[in-house]
Amino acid sequence: MTGATTSVGDPAETPVVRSALWRRLAGSPLVWAAVCFALTVPWFAAGQGMEFVPYLLMLVGGWLCGFSFVNLTFRIRPERDGVILHVVGAVVAGVFLWVAIELSRPLLETAPEPLKIAFLIVQFAAIPAAGWIWLGLLSRITSAVGRPSKKRPSPVAPEWVRAETGRGSEVGFTAVPMTMRALTTAIVLIVVVVGAVAVVALIAVTEHVVQLGPRFAIFLVGVVFALPAYFIYMAIVQRRTLDCTIGFGDDRLWLRTDASTTIVKFDELDELVWRCRSDYARVELRGANLDVSLITGIAKGRPGFTAELPALPRRVVGRLTDLGFALERSKRDEVLTFRRAVASARP
Helix, strand or coil: CCCCCCCCCCCCCCCCCECCHHHHHHHHHHHCCCCCCCHHHHHHHHHCCCHHHHHHHHHHHHHHHHHHHHHHHHHHHCHHHHHHHHHHHHHHHHHHHHHHHHHHHHHHHHHEEEHHHHHHHHHEEEEEEHHHHHHHHHHHHHHHHCCCCCEEEEEEECCCECCCCCCCCEEEEEEEECEEEEEHHHHHHHHHHHHHHHHHHHCHHHHHHHHHHHHHHHHHHHHHHHHHHHHHHHHHHCCEEEEEEECCCEEEEEECCCCEEEEEEEEEEEEEEEECCCCCCCCEEEEECCCEEEEEECCCCCEECCCCCCCHHHHHHHHHHCCCCCEEHHHHHHEEEEEECCCCCCC
């Protein structure tokens, strides 16, 4: 292996298995958003659309829509196009929210019942969706502050270097030990809890909300509740950041964290997940007595480096496929998953 970063092999050279349709649907935020919205319809039909449960379902569904859009902007290359789309989306979300508020009273007075229900669902879902889009844009802005300059050059992605033993290559990065399920669950719980607290607060100041209008409610929910919750959560998560190194040789990989080193022979590995970019850039390893998930996208990065992973070297991809691992590429190839065809059939 060379020390330079190499890209994943040409799809024509590497056997590729696309993720099963049910798995892609189950992992799609937009599918779950649609489920949340659909579950609110019976409450609205019964005239109870503003009850606690449907209200939270609308918040979670709206957040999932914003979450999906922000992920899309981070996937787009070149990065400049993703930033432009993010800015446009933030402006459109803000304008849409304002228009929805202005049209709410006349539309709700004259529209047929199905249209009223659809409008109310979209209106309430737009609040967390727009909020998450703006939070993502704020994250882009804060990460770009001071970049680049002569004294502070632009951060670069971690690169593969030759291993100390001279056999294989390795890369250093920072990561938070956490599963994607735990991260997603935590975010959903934060949305639900913040939404519930916001509801209680809005009820407590109902008179002021009526006098100042719905814009005040949006400001209160976004600035007083959503932003602090987001930054507090990220601060707590980033305190768990570890310095990590992962390397690949001819027949094994090794993973070093702050206090330990794990060596795994390829024969003992059942699954490897590798995602280079976005807040969900990560590496996952599973096998005999092994279950590791390290998310680098949310970790506190090392000075001078971005919070991401380099592409897997072509030799690693070829070696794993030669050993019988099936390679699954998610949509747009942002996630590579190597699975042993029959996990139990190790040599």
